[in-house]
Amino acid sequence: MNFKKLLNKRTNCYMAIVLLLCLLTSNKASAQDLTVEGVVKDASGLTLPGVNVVEKGAKNGVATDFDGKYKIKLSNSKAALEFSFIGFTTQVVAVDGKKTINIVLAEEANSLNEVVVVGYGTVKKSDLTGAVSTISGSTLSKIPVASVGEALTGRLAGVNVTSSEGSPDSEIKIRIRGGGSITQDASPLYIVDGFPVNSLSDISSSDIENMTVLKDASSTAIYGSRGANGVIIVTTKKGKDGKMQVNFNSFYGMKRMVNQIDVLSPEDFVNWQYEYALLGKGNTESYEQYFGNWQDRDLYNGVKANNWQKQIYGRTGDVKSYDLGVRGGSEKINYNFNYARYDDKAIMIGSDYVRNNLSMALNNKASDKIDLSFTVRYSDTEINGGGANVQGENAQDSRLRHVVGYSPIPMPGLTTDNTDEAVSSYLVNPFVAVADTDRLQKRKNFNMLGSFSWKLIDNLQFKSEFGLDNYAYLDYRFYGRSTFYARNNPLPENIGAPSLLVTDRKDVRFRNANTLNYDFKKLIGENHSLKVLVGEEMIDYTRNDMSSTIEGYPSFFDLDQSIKLTSQGSPRIVDNFYYPDDKLLSFFGRVNYDYKDRYLFTATYRADGSSKFLGNNKWGFFPAAAVAWKISEESFLKDVSWINSLKVRLSYGEAGNNNIPTGQTAQTYQASNSTWINGQGNYWAPTSVLANPDLKWETTVTQNLGLDFDLFKGRINGSFEVYKNLTKDLLMNFPVTGTGYSTQYRNMGETQNTGFEASVNISAIEKKDYGLNFSFNIGVNKNRINSLGSMSDFGVATNWASTAISTDYLVNVGSPIGLMYGYKSDGRYEVSDFDYASGKYTLKAGVADASTVVGAVQPGYMKLKDLNGDNLVNEKDQDVIGNANPDFTGGFVLNANAYGFDLSAAFNFSVGNDVYNANKIEFTTSSPTGQYRNLSSEMAQGKRWTNVDPNSGQLVTDPAALTALNENTTMWSPYMKNYVFSDWAVEDGSFLRLNTLTLGYTTPEALVSRLGVSKLRFYLTGTNVFLLTKYSGPDPEVSTRRATPLTPGVDYSAYPRSRQLVFGLNLNF
């Protein structure tokens, strides 16, 4: 699209919104004489849509609208009104000449009447035919964490939430039923008030009314194109009729690092340096240079060590959160205003996170046929600090490696606070490493939504929605002198000087959807119910990235100075890149039919056209259907008193995925700049990704069988689901290395996820003053690659160790994604494995030789298993040694309340997944380039193999003496030619975490109502309270190599997790 067209569209949209605003403010409606109106609510104050309101003894009747409002013309003023609604006790009220009757219906103890938000509409929970989970905003707001996504941890069956590490803005990975794609993003589609967004991280949980997770294709197919990996629908709070309500919530919390990696003590560090010098350099010169004579080593005994991890990650973080909500309104117009601020000072130096959210919603009932609504949301996030690990960075710049490996004691010449060491030393001071990879990110999101709904005739509703989303992301990335970037990327004259990369990204998204709803209920008789929805939707998404590179700053500059004094560096690249537009045009329809409220049927169909594909491939067609049988409505169960509801659901459907970057169908030339070749730095070259004009939609076929139950008057309810998701024509960014390009997007192969989910809620005790309930969910998912199309199995490298370890993950047909590939550990080579003659150890015949992997073997070297029996350990002896997929995951929540006190404990767990503990490899290995680095205490003296006689300081070669020396040691020698990935570093990552534990107290109403306060609650919440695991690293819930989804579960230089204690209050008045 050209710029002019875009401009026009933008202008149109603003006009539309202004117009809507005008409409909202100017209207009147007339009431007739014998008319009664009012609002129907439930006990909690939520409005009830769909309540039947009938004049008793007469034929006229209406139903309440979406906001629970009704208006009925009466035949006489002495009539009585009957309010009935499934799941609620029917109420009869005499009119007695009143014009307004507001009713609160009492609930039959039963949760089936909840209205659930589904795609483009709502449905009663009891009428659901698809696999859907919900969570309410009030539950979410009780979990004091920064991100809404994180708050979902362990709450919903089949929804696997993992925060990749402990940083405040850490990527939250949400996978619904395992996710289908292999190399593409398997994140679900996030819909906020109908509008698709990239992530949930910019939404405040206090602003959320409820969230719905659509899991099977019968419910996601209405989102057609993008529903293949599940859909999460967020509905934000709307205005509410009635008296103004004010909510104020606030909490303050403190947090500390939980676990760290133990390192060698100073004397042990010095001992190891001596041994390293002897083994690695053959003499002690490099030792004596810094540590003095070996004979004087007792100098270091008892020297206090610098705990670098504590200094970098050890500060006490604090969290402050405030939110204020105001809602209220009249029948004609209601409003909701919400402001939230979240301020998180994290445990790592220089790391913090501040977010402000502001939202406003207005609803106006212009007439009894017309509803207008307008919502504005604004969020503003600022993140300071580079974190511990940035995807796409060189592993050499990972912060944790410096924090663990740095010398624990100051050694003149080796360690220094002077930043000059950045270019002269082996070691990078952890403070320098942190400052040199500093970063500032600012995100701003401005979202405007308007909708217009018109009841054309009885039962026919037209709705038009508009939305405009402005997203701005400013990223300042600083590379100080010690970074790989500074040594390699800048112009020759600026090599080694600080650089700043600035990316200013602007996204604009516009959406319009028009739907027609028709309810046939009056036309086809008592026993039948038929509802039809048809609709049309378009989304236009534009993106523009402005990236600038400034290098050659003065050597002492830090991030702040680089940002503010850009003229002190020399600008090298300014790249203003306009992405191709991402446009979507869709038509869809849905039919809901039920017979006698017993047999339910839903069918949806959607056609999606995407600008990411060409020609006939543009359009994808996604049908789905589901049936449900409410067994409990049958006569044979109707009278069974302990069964409230029992429903079986069966669904089948297709959903699509086009989640690839735009512009993959045509090879284009891109202008870039390089410093590698003399002469002009500018160059034109095709992109490294090869275009593919034949790309088409990826399709997921879902089959789901579910059982919903509600027993003992709602005391026990829940659901079971089994499913099979088959994803075909997988969109993969496929490696085509060696051809001239690195990858190409293709449709190939097939994966499947099969699984089982259960969620059960038990209300054990429900009394006026005390209660106890318990909810539990579990998900079992089996992932399998059915086919890779024309390709054979392939391996993937995480590259955490740069090039020292190549393929360490496998993608094999017939196996799941996430198989770890490496050697099998066989302990170490003992003296007895060798023949000794004239000072030389030669391996005995029959002992496998691992020299090509660990270096020319000697006693004490790491030993690996020879799998193919050729007596040689080489790359052919690698095998699958781990699987990152859990057997099952889930969570349980315990809620108890008594006399104003409430207690809630939320656990989550994962069983059977393996973690690739790369830290353990790195910090137990001293490679030839790793001199002067500290090791983890796994390699402490007495545990590690040693070759040095502690008395003479000489290398021991005599077999008997060497055996005696290492009699009590168990580990191999840390001195190795490079890092080796063996099953020793693969650990069981099963865990049970008490994620949050909350104790609250609500002051008695009598006490506070005199102050005009309707509710006052104080609470104390601990997060990450305890963790049960056998995993030896800091935390098993970790995944730090995320450049592709093919390498899950690697623990390398993760930002340590914290434990947090929060004190907060909820105030309503």
Add this chain to the structure above:
Amino acid sequence: MKHKIIIAGLVLAGLFSSCSEDYLDAPAQSTLDEASIFSSPELARDVVNGIKITFGDTNSYRGRFLPFYGLNTDTEWYNSGETTSNDKPDLANYSATSTNSNMNLAETASGGGGQYWTSMYRGIERANKCIAGLRTYGNPVAGSELGNLLGQALTLRAIFYADLIKSHGDVPARFEPITTQSLYLPRSNRDVIYKQIIKDLGEAATLVPWPNETTASSSVEEINKAFIKAFRARLAMAASGYQQYADGVRRSDDPELSVANMYTLALKEAREVIQSGKASLNPSFETFWRNVNKEVLTAGGESLWEIPFASGRGKMLISFAVVHDAIDQYQTAANGIGGSAGPLPTVFYDYDQADLRRDVTCVPYVYGKAVQVNGKPVAKQELGIMNKWYFGKYRFEWMNRIVSNKDDDGVNKVYMRYAELLLIAAEAANELEGPSAAAPYLKEVRKRAFAPADQAIKVDAYVNALTDKTAMFKAIVNENKYELTGEMERKQSLIRWNLLKTNLDEAKAKMFNLQQRTGEYTTVPVDVYYKYAADNETLITYGLNRGENLNPGSSYTLLVDDKGVSSWNSLKDDKINSIYKVGVNPDTHQYWPIWQVLVAASNGQLDNNWYK
């Protein structure tokens, strides 16, 4: 009122429900179409720049091909060949496996990583697109800038292919931009590729100016006609030479690539360059190499073309230079850089003692530990041991710049020089026309290698005595050693002469002789003495040359180790045997295997089945 709202609502809804099919077209924006790019010389030049960038990719020519290809020969070897702590020696000792950890590197999605193969094929694809684009949208005739650019692109593509063939034998042939159908290709017969690139260079030579004919061609970093012709001559010799095919070592059986055809072509191209006067030998061998390190880029001299590394990219000196043990007055990059390969110890003794090229080529010392002088680290030359020599053609101490980056020095790779062209002319002329036709070229090469006083005997008499073809050929083979050691050109020459194993075996035998001081080495001294020149940096030695067996007196110090024992004479069996892996026949391992990541990504099209 109500109607107003409804109408307004409908109008709004109508405004945006555009259903036309072209709504879904979303063309790329931050780009230009090929028609615009290739009709504009300014933009097309940037496309050619894009081809050259691939030389500088991390693991391309910069980090892998130049540091490793060309070892080991009877003159050059990997200096840590006896090490078992890593698999780098395998790349040099004819035993590389496809999973060699230095080469079997995965490429990242953004095009980083990989190895020279991925970079070369990226360069080839860029060249293919450039050539096709120029032919379609430009008017690339001789004398025009677009014509010049077409010639450059053709030549760059030929360079990538020539280097792929010499390291792998048969490789996939891609001369058109990739389509989905041509994405995966098997190895192609290298004869097909040789014929194509020889033809391409023929065309390129008509399009590209002679050195200094245009402003751009006044730099050796710009491809010029003299280079194209010389390079074509080199390829002609290689294409018709012996090499390992699947069925063994033989010459090509393609009649077009016969010795008669190819030598004729090589001689013709060489003579055209020689007669053009557009290139010439530098009068001093040493000055030439000093200038290379000084980064003198003037075209029209001895250097025909250089890989144009920017000053922050390229590892020629970091890899091969005379070692600097510490940061000192000549470099502030790192401790212990340079010297990964060096000349065999025998090379020094193969030279005529009067040959001026010997001390430029073979260096027995390193720059040692630095001491602080006026607050700055200063090091001086220190003798090492006999089994470790360094290529003196690459010296930080000859540079104008101080290298401060431990990964890159930025000195260009001299891709071809005039002396090699003279030797090709001599070899082809000898074969086609006899020794007397070859003699002038050989004399020209030798003449600047000797002081004027020595020339009568060492040049004229020496060459005049070569009266039969075989003697002349042998002399050319030797001259190639004297002239080109350290430039990694010898491996391909030994292969095409079918002398690879023969000469490696001979070199091994000679080293054992040297170790034992038998045969031709009986007069080589065991002890070496040294003192420093007035600058207190330059080493003066006694005992390196044959016959320096007396004690030179008290002004000299005997080179000893830390136990006080004379230490120069160290040449161990395992080091000698590392010239090629014991039990491996170099003639069946003339090429590296295709690295496993590439085989794995080839969809079954590539294999190393013929590589035993």
